[in-house]
């Protein structure tokens with residue numbers, strides 16, 4: 001069994017032709033090569049959760065009516081830290097991610113989350129600012145160190161991601177800080 005901290009890298013976008021998977025696999029490769037985390041990629045499109053259909057709010061307890069919630073709970077409970085790979089949609093973040101967050105509560109508590117955001121005009125920064133109050137309500141610790149990807153400068157004519165040196169440096173800085181904070185939060189979380 002791995003003794004490394006487990007990092008779930010969650011791809012938020014679900015639409016056909018999305019840029020998300022290329023960005024998530026770029027980041028996941030760096031995380032596997034350069035961090036001490038046990039890295040897992042979670043694609044919300046593949047997870048395919050319905051809109052929240054649990055009769056009770058997750059904060060009421062850990063008794064779920066549906067198998068898809070139990071599976072999502074187990075995947076999330078197993079993680080010590082998260083990176084959300086998220087695009088900006090209409091100055092917000094994707095509904096798929098809000099829905100996935102709302103399914104659970106205690107599974108997110110006392111765990112750090114960092115952001116790899118992307119967009120056409122602001123690198124997804126407004127999506128990140130919009131999600132911070134939500135993750136704070138779930139008692140997560142948002143990490144300031146982030147990767148901010150301006151798609152106009154990083155997607156070539158064939159639609160392929162062309163990572164810049166600044167992106168690589170930002171990813172390394174994010175992972176260092178996430179590792180530091182994860183160790184602290186793991187220590188205070190009841191086992």
Ligand SMILES: Cc1cc2nc3c(=O)[nH]c(=O)nc-3n(C[C@H](O)[C@H](O)[C@H](O)COP(=O)(O)O)c2cc1C
Nearest residue numbers: 013018019020087088089090091118119120121122
């Ligand atoms: C519904 C929708 C709304 C968007 N709104 C914004 C926006 O507010 N700001 C921005 O910078 N880009 C915006 N974009 C551009 C996206 O950031 C860009 O298309 C990105 O590739 C979307 O991520 P995805 O391909 O993984 O779905 C929007 C795209 C979509 C589909």
